[in-house]
Amino acid sequence: MPSVRATYYDGIVSRRRDVEISLHPQGVAIFSREGVLLTTWPYADIRRIEGFRGTGLAVTRLEPGSTAEPRLEIEDAAVAAELSARAPLTLTGAAGSRKERRAVVVWALASVVSLLGLAYWGLPAIAGRIAPLVPASVEARLGAAMDPQIRAEFGGPAGMKICTAPAGVAALAELVARYEKHADLHVPLKVVVVDNPMVNAFALPGGYIYVMRGLIQKARGPDEVAGVLGHEIGHVKFRHGLQSAIQSGGLGFLLGTVFGDFAGGTAILLASRTLLSSAFSRDAERQADAFGVDLMLKGGGNPEGLAGFFGTAGGGPPGALNWLTSHPASAEREAAIRRLAQNRPVLAPALSPDQWQALRAICQTTG
Ligand SMILES: [Zn+2]
Structure with a gap:
């Protein structure tokens, strides 16, 4: 499938980027206009953003454990239709997997330990103790x-x-x-x-x-x-x-x-x-x-x-x-x-x- 133009916000720095995207068997590849691959989004992670006022399709990527909200706006009707067919595109937020929930518990504990430790040792020493965990x-x-x-x-x-x-x-x-x-x-x-x-x-x-x-x-x-x-x-x-x-x-x-x-x-x-x-x-x-x-x-x-x-x-x-x-x-x-x-x-x-x-x-x- 040839690449088409789209608009991309990575959800990390608030900057609009003009990009080229192409659909592959595994997912959507997003390239800078200079042709550098910025990221790929597996179809299973892609969700439609409801209420998009522009023409075409706006989607986001649900990454396990991340609250970043990247955004991709696609005007090309053929690619938008193709993407709709391949990705589940439901809006339902995925419930965290058991593994993720366990990670959150571990991290909550680590934070409590670090808060306590901070009082005793200060941050530089804590960093060395936390990193291995x-x-x-x-x-x-x-x-x-x-x-x-x-x-x-x-x-x-x-x-x-x-x-x-x-x-x-x-x-x-x-x-x-x-x-x-x-x-x-x-x-x-x-x-x-x-x-x-x-x-x-x-x-x-x-x-x-x-x-x-x-x-x-x-x-x-x-x-x-x-x-x-x-x-x-x-x-x-x-x-x-x-x-x-x-x-x-x-x-x-x-x-x-x-x-x-x-x-x-x-x-x-x-x-x-x-x-x-x-x-x-x-x-x-x-x-x-x-x-x-x-x-x-x-x-x-x-x-x-x-x-x-x-x-x-x-x-x-x-x-x-x-x-x-x-x-x-x-x-x-x-x-x-x-x-x-x-x-x-x-x-x-x-x-x-x-x-x-x-x-x-x-x-x-x-x-
Ligand atoms: Zn060095």
């Missing part, structure tokens, strides 16, 4: 709510430009898959290269990792990019982004989580900005370094690249945040990385020369 599915939802905020921060109204040259995407995916195999993570990784000159990379809760084009260009070889990637995967592994979100979002965030209300955007926005602008603790950084070194030695790459990147990562556009803003270089850190890698053989290169060349060109697309 958060179900992976909740972290994934949090990441999914933060992702559009981050994209809006970086990309302006058109959104963040993700680099899509096929050979580069394939090289990156192959490296990520190798590391993921050894990382044993609670959430799947979603790694993208962003067309942005900053020498930077960061990880959100839920396995979202963004690598800026500037970092790849500045790197002296694949080991430096792979080292930064391994380090960021370490932040995912130890849920540092989640801890930071709990810490910056505070009780509002925790209570919002209990009620499944990630759309209460202020806490999410604050948490997203905090992640972008501030550093994790030194202990968290050391933990991520060690994990990155281990991933490289198991999945390919020379950890010297991670140590060496601290000497490389300066620069980028003036005034822009770069990786060193949140990852201060220290002789101690470099020495610790070299110590961890000592006497352990480098099994394989991070990328073949061809893959490295492709990754360097990932933002160069024609047409």
